Amino acid sequence: DAKTTQPTSMDCAEGRAANLPCNHSTISGNEYVYWYRQIHSQGPQYIIHGLKNNETNEMASLIITEDRKSSTLILPHATLRDTAVYYCIVNSRSNFGNEKLTFGTGTRLTIIP
């Protein structure tokens, strides 16, 4: 699976949009981009995923560049409860037998009141 690079930490003011970048320059054609977050030692929580097109759900938006080498997770109106570590993961969905998520150290997002 492709490796990802994320900033170690970021701050965002409450109520503003939080934009979390992720580089995955070695991503291959069948690999999806997933985002998870982990709030204070709880189990990670799935946020969103995408392949080529931009995606939006009730939690966030995912913007993937046309060359797929980077992506941005957007939390449109950040609240204090969004303070967490955010993990960007790329994973192939075709290799079912060996599919497993590989977590890096993520981005620690702190929402400032």
Next chain:
Amino acid sequence: NAGVTQTPKFRILKIGQSMTLQCTQDMNHNYMYWYRQDPGMGLKLIYYSVGAGITDKGEVPNGYNVSRSTTEDFPLRLELAAPSQTSVYFCATVDRGRSLYGYTFGSGTRLTVV
């Protein structure tokens, strides 16, 4: 639905003791995983299972054993606890037969070996 249930939530073991971390899911998911997370680090895969009766090693399997006799349960066994196994352990599941949704994680077991 309870989702993924892990027990116990906390445990202190002495070096050399054994224990089993329990993981149960009621979502009928076929894939199950065990991860460990050391302080300030990301999650590392210990073992995984693609269905009842099938298990395979992950990135850090040494010192652990698993079994998968039913779809619902995926226990993780520590035979001879060592201080290096002090960590938070997470169980996760996913249904490979569905469309592309993410994994569901349990709330974790915090283990200290002294």
